[in-house]
Amino acid sequence: MAARGIAMKRLVLSKSKTKNLMKRIVQLGLVVLGLAVLFPRAAYSEKKPRKYANLRAALEAARNAKDAGTEDAALDAVADSEPAGREDVIAIYDAIKDVEKKADAKGDKKALARAFKLARPLQKCTEPKHHAVVAELLEDESRNLPRNFTPVLGHGGGQKNEKETIQFARVSLLMEVAGKGKNRDALPGLRKILNKGGLAGDRASGAISQIGDPQDLDDFVQRVKKDPKAQLDFSGFGVAGIDRIMREVDSEKLNAQVSGALIVRLARMQGPGAPQRLKTLLKHKDRRVVETVSVALSQSMTKDDSGPIMDMLKDADAEVRFQGLVALVEKTWSEDKAPIVINLLKNDPDAGVRSQAASILGRKNVKSAEPELKAALTDRSSRVQMAAEGALKWLSGEYPRQIDKSVEDSRRNK
Secondary structure (H helix, E strand, C coil): CHHHHHHHHHHHHHHHHHHHHHHHHHHHHHHHHHHHHHHHHHHHHHHCCCCCCCHHHHHHHHHCCCCHHHHHHHHHHHHCCCCCCHHHHHHHHHHHHHHHHHHHHHCCCCHHHHHHHHHHHHHHCCCHHHHHHHHHHHHHHHHHCCCCCCCCCCCCCHHHHHHHHHHHHHHHHHHHHHHHCCCHHHHHHHHHHHHHCHHHHHHHHHHHHHHCCHHHHHHHHHHHHHCCCCCCCCHHHHHHHHHHHHHHHHHCCCCHHHHHHHHHHHHHCCCCCHHHHHHCCCCCCCHHHHHHHHHHHHHHCCCCCHHHHHHHHCCCCHHHHHHHHHHHHHHCCCHHHHHHHHHHHHHCCCHHHHHHHHHHHHHCCCHHHHHHHHHHHHCCCHHHHHHHHHHHHHHHCCCCCHHHHHHHCCCCCC
16 A cells, blocks of 8 residues: 555656646747747848948948858849949949859859849840940950850859859840840940850840841841851841841742741741731742741730631641631630631641641530530541540540640641
8 A cells, every 4th residue: 555655646746747847848938939039030130131322332241241141131132223323234243253253163052043143233234324334344245255155054064064154144134135225335246246156146146136237137137148057036126127038038039948047037026016017928929938927926916816817727828727726726715716616627628737626625625516526536637536535535624645745736747
C-alpha cells in the first residue's frame, strides 16, 4: 500500500510538472509570436525601397551596401526611378557594366538579377531629351562589340555566359529604346552594329526599321538581293516596307529565291495601317504573297474583321482558307459561325482545312456537329480521321492529346 501511495504521489507530481511545463511552453510561444510580429516588421521595413535624394544616390547606396537587404532596397529604388538627364543615363549604364565585370571575375550568380533591375530606368529613355546620350552610348558599343556577336543567352552557362548575357542585354536595350523613340541620332551607331552581323546585328536592324529612314529601307532591300538569307528585320517599316517590297515583287525582275525572301518579310510587318494594307494583297496574283499575307492576317485580325475572314474562307488557295479558320476561331468566333466550319469539314477539298475544321468543332464544343464528325471518321485522309476522333472525345469530355497538334500545326500533311 505504501509503495502504491508513493507511486500515486509521483504520478500526481508528474502530471503537475507536465501541466506547468505545457504552461511555460505556451507562454514562450506567445513571446516568440510577439517577437515574430515585431521584428519581421522592422526587417521588412529595411527591405522596402528607401527614399533617396536622386537616382545616383540610390546607385551609390547599392554600390556601398553592406548587406543584401540594403542593396536590394537601393536597387529597387533605382529600378523605379526615371533618368533626369545625361548624367543619370551614363551612371546607370556604367553600373550595369560594373556588374558585368564582376560577373566575369567572380561568377556572381545574382549578377543577372542586379543588371536587369539597373536596366529598368533605361527603358524610359525614349524621349527626345535622351536621344543624344543613347546615340553616344550606341556609338561606343559599335566600336567595342565583336563581329557576329551572338551570345549563349540565359543562366547556367558559366562566367562567360553570364558576362555575355548582360552585355547583350544592355546593348539590346539601348537599341530597343532608340527604335521605340525613333531616335535618328542613333542611326550611325545602329548601322555599324548591323554591319557587324550576328544576333546583335539582327536586333540593330529591328531598331533601324522602327526609325524608318527610307535610305535604310532601300539598303535592306539591296542586302536581300545580294544575300536572300540575310538576317534583317523589316517589321518596323510598316506600310512603307510593304509597298517597297511589293514594287520589287511586281517588277518581276527578281529570281524566285530573292522575291521569296522579300515576300517572307511581309509576315512580320507592323505599325499603323499595316494590317489594312496587307488585306489588299489577299487577291494578289502571286500565291506566295497571298499565303504569306494570310498567315500574317490570321494573327493580326480583330473581332471587327469578320468580312475579310469570310473572304479568306472562300479563297481558292487552301493555305488561305486554313489561316482563315485560325483567325475565325481566335478572333471572331461565335456559335452562328459553326455551320460555316461544318460545311468546310464536309466539303473542303483540302485535308488540312478539313482537319482544322474538325478540331475547331471539338474545341468549341459544337454538339450539333457530332453527326458530321462521326462521318469524318471514315474520311479519305487519316489526318482528318484523327482530328475527328479527337473532336468527338473532346465533346464527350475526354481531353485528347492529338487535338492540339491538329489545331496548331499549320504545315498540313495533305
